[in-house]
Amino acid sequence: MPAAESYLKPDVIRQIARLDLRAEFIVKGFLQGLHASPFHGFSVEFSEHRKYTQGDDPKDIDWLAYAKTDRYYVKKFEAETNITGYLAMDLSGSMAYAGEGASGSDSITKFDYAICLAAALAYLMVHQQDPVGLVAFGQKIEQSLPPKSRRSQVGTLLSLLAGLKPQGETDVAASLTQLAAMLRHASLVMVFSDLLTDEEPVLRSLQRLRHGGHDVILFHLLDKAEVEFPFHGLVELEEPETGQRVELDADGYRADYHEAVAAFRERYREECFKSGVDYVPLDTSMPFDRALTEYLLQRRRRA
Incomplete structure (x- = not known):
């Protein structure tokens, strides 16, 4: 069996079928890593x-x-100690994308990466007796689970996560606005999305959450192939939510593509910084500890 820290690697996690085991192994590797970091003892002590x-x-x-x-x-x-957390999952069809892994097989999808990360965060929150709930959204919020801190909440939440399927189009902005209207108390909202939609409405909805007194962590998740664009020659690309296709010369387009992705991420980074939103750019090749550390950083600021 691999060492615990290897369970922070998405390619290893992909080989584990059950979501509960995935989450346990991610958290185990993460907590072991904390012993050698400046966070040692913080999350518990x-x-x-x-x-x-x-x-x-x-x-x-x-x-x-x-x-x-x-x-x-x-x-x-x-009353001061508990953070009420909401995991907000994007169900768009584009989240089902997985580029080719190093071995030639498909890598973990963006959605699988997101639900593994969400499951691990749920374990961490319940471990600290923080209530955690879930909303899953497409064009609007389609499923929700009220936050609770009891241990049985993890099983309920993981069962719901495991049953979610990304498909069709999404309206991130409308769904986050709907969530903001649902929240009655200051909460920590953790958004998982590839954000492949119009930027302005999403940024306004994030600002609305902040103005409502909520803390927000935006996990901006892209596939490794969407970041690196490892294609060559003439390729046909398909937009997963609309089915629209375009044919292009990958080698001639690569420089422009990299520039566009960098500008895309930089716009979110700048605007989130202005609004007080924690922006965490990720891709599906990154170990999960980077995202989990952002959760602890947020908790430290609130403490």
């Missing part, structure tokens, strides 16, 4: 603490934490 600030009652200082860290922390009340 200080998930129920925050830094002492002026105005806090000194009687609430945790002196054991001070002895370990030489810093003042106060114990959080439960």
